[in-house]
Amino acid sequence: MARFDHVGISVPDLEAAISWYCGALDLTAAPVFAIPGTDLRGVMLLHESGYRIELLHRPSARPGLAPASALDAAGTLGFGHMCLCVDDVDGEFARLTEAGATVRMPPQAAPRPGARMAFVADPYGNLIELIDRK
Template sequence: MMVRFDHVGISVPDLEAATAWYCAALDLTAAPPFAVAGTDLRGVMLLHEESGYRIELLHRPDAGPGLAAGSALEAVGTLGYGHMCLCVEEVQAEYDRLIAAGATTRMTPSPAPRAGATVSYVADPWGNLIELIDRKEA
């Protein structure tokens, strides 16, 4: 049986603003928004056309705040979702681009524990962690 990762879901306080930010910052395309009948849940699936990865943004008006980690180390100190990771060609360039788009620094680009790789963390405008890593061979 073949299994593959499909998408990550992120609960956001403002579906329209988050859709606009993720589409602009990560070059994603939004599918038509959806609503779950009988609930106050709305959402939208975002797709990266070139690589095929997807992010599902979800919104409930009365949702409470969750983990807003100041670092990757802090995120792994709480059970549950910690971050999503994007493999990029140049970590520094993508880091700079996301900071210019409104992300905030959590860890500047630096050598990763994996030899020959570079890693960085930023947070989207709602505090969700995004890891950036290159997978250059050592």
């Protein structure tokens, strides 16, 4: 049996990304690690509910997909977005945009009856979906 463990995101500035993710998503950073013999550094960020985000940094990394919407992300193979299940999509959307996330889709009804959803992007263009599953 398998279960999802974490998502890894490559970022251009590890310390700035740690600060943003910990502040915006209420995560706690484990110690920063380095992979011997490489220029790769990273950190695991932990949420009290159990989800984890691993931030990775290589100075030579190049920008990749920075989709303007979830539809754009689905038009490119590979990582499209991560999704956080929240109790209050509108409140979480407001909190994240105040923390510097950019609007990709304002809160609205989700395809699932009674649910709401929204999309924001982190400071590096990675999409974050917010959804309630009422």
